[in-house]
Amino acid sequence: MERRNFLRASVLGASTVAFSGSLWQGAALAAPAQPATGPYGALQAADANGIRLPAGFTSQVVARSRQVVSGTSYTWHDAPDGGACFADGSGWIYVSNSEINPGGGASAIRFNSAGTVVSANRILSDTRQNCAGGKTPWNTWLSCEEVSRGFVYETHPFGGAAVQRPAMGRFTHEAAAADPVRRVVYLTEDETNGRFYRFVPTTWGDLSAGRLQVMVAGSATSGSFTWANIPDPDGSPTLTRDQVPGSKSFNGGEGCYYANDTVWFTTKGDNRVWQVNLTNNTYELAYDDSLVSPGTPPLTGVDNVTGSTSGDLYVAEDGGNMEICLITPDDKISPFLRISGQSSSEITGPAFNPAGDRLYFSSQRGTSGSSSGGITYCVTGPFRR
Template identity: 50%
Template sequence: MSRKTLLRTGPLRREAAGPYGPLAPYGGDGLVLPAGFTGRVVARSGRKVAGLTWHAAPDGGACFPDGAGWIYVSNSELPLLGGASALRFAPDGTIADAYRILSGTDLNCAGGATPWHTWLSCELGHRGRVFECDPYGARAARPRLAMGRFRHEAAACDPDRQVVYLTEGEPDGCFYRFVPGDWGDLTEGRLEVLCVSGGWRPVPSPAALLKAARHQVEDARRFDGAEGCHYAGGVCYFTTKGDHGLWAYDAQTSTLERLCGGVRAVTAAPSGDLYVTRDTMGVDVITPDRAIAPFLRLEGHAGAELAGPAFSPDGSRLYFSSRRGPAGEPGDGHTFEVTGPFRP
């Protein structure tokens, strides 16, 4: 979790150069980075990495500690064959292993990490499910059906209120929170929906066949295709694909604010800075004083969509994927790592 959060009043301030200065091309993979930063492709769809054929359409992702090393988990947004895979990194950054942690599921878009070090992989298909996966590969993934059956996009855990926020990929989708009976156990609990009044109301039948969850509460607030989300410092940030907006739900004051447009996915660094993937094939940084500026660009991947931003546990490396790669096809996905002097 970030130690800081954005200020809660006033507009964002656009700047030409962020805290790391201007950008310049780096290497031959299309990355354009600030001075002092380096980048590499750690996995490509259809190619072997540590003995595993990396999945197509890499999407949402997260990092987990692994002794002195770490693990990056990535979803696959493919119909019927989606699932998720993991890359295990040694302390020196070399890739030590790669393996599947979820298979045979449908359109695994985004998701979210839990404080107890599991990965919530969300199915975007009709009556999609949330699967709780073991990023270390020791335990089989399990569906968490009490979290509802709908077009799940992403999940973000709020350990302060002991709830999990959930987004829905429908043009009239909702913003939910799941209240488990016991924090750390997602098998049972109560699904609630954010309402126009600003409060939360229970969804009567989260897995109903005949009446979708989003239509069961009359006062439910609607969002145009809610997408990625991330909780940090008392705020759940989420994006909407219809208008590519970035929203901030302040869980402490129960207030909602639209911060900016042109955003697809969001994560936070230990510094409190937000990092957002943009429609323009770049990543911007939003600082706690509400300044927004370019952090990187990816050239030669027009229309590919950047997804899955996540920091290594020590905050020194940023991972993300180009979901369709330079060819613009799901089978050409590229997963990147950027290393450098990120702010502490």
């Protein structure tokens, strides 16, 4: 498969991203990504923050759990998880979930045009194990509860009360990705027999009502699919994943990312990145660690995923050797960074600022291995744009 230019984009104002280019120009059933030298070269020795980066890149600590965010009076939350960036005039906001239960919720840090912290605040409180989520085109953050019959909460980084969105289904939510073309939101489920869903709002921009649908497909790793309505999105007494015969099972749904008529999502249980072509309703594998040949798979513990404007996917590891790996448009995979000395943690919340020259992410449990030891970082450098 040739994914050339699948994410090539330009930022238009505070909230609009325009995508161009083409997807999958070639065989629909080509081999998944294989190891290769990365576009930025080899990783250098660990820096003062314990992060190994390519030459020309630098890291900084933005926030630590249970410590006041520098330049503010706000104490950063435990177990930072899924995140996203929002344009805010000449600056931006980074939003991060808290994967603790009870408590959960989400926080936001506002930066000026120089990348200096201006303020920080809570945008969601008193929820349960908020893991990943997704950004909407109307600049809200969907914070998802990773508990049985969990909810999606729509939060407001720019101010406003968070709202529970039960119409989007009650299940073990993980990530969400908005598709402005089809006017739907894709949703992953973190269960060993989880499903891949989409929510079709009655009115685009209003998530209070609509239809929850599930992917229906065969058991193969590639093929065609359809969508079927979930009869009871509340998931009681029958769980949503058990309501539609023929719905496709996925082993531990994690990160989810949309761009240019394609949605990618990851499954941690089998270390795969799935690629769904929405123009012809087909799916296949973008990466599978069992199909790496020759050599050792560079990416294990497959988890959160995001993309850059150049067309590169960045996939974070839950465990593994604590790397964010990069999958290029020509299907080559390599480590982009590695965190040293934090083997009891996981990397979460990768997200680029609007200009695409800063990558934010967290080590959920840091050096302590505890949810109270989370560290949120920023990497700056010559990212391909």
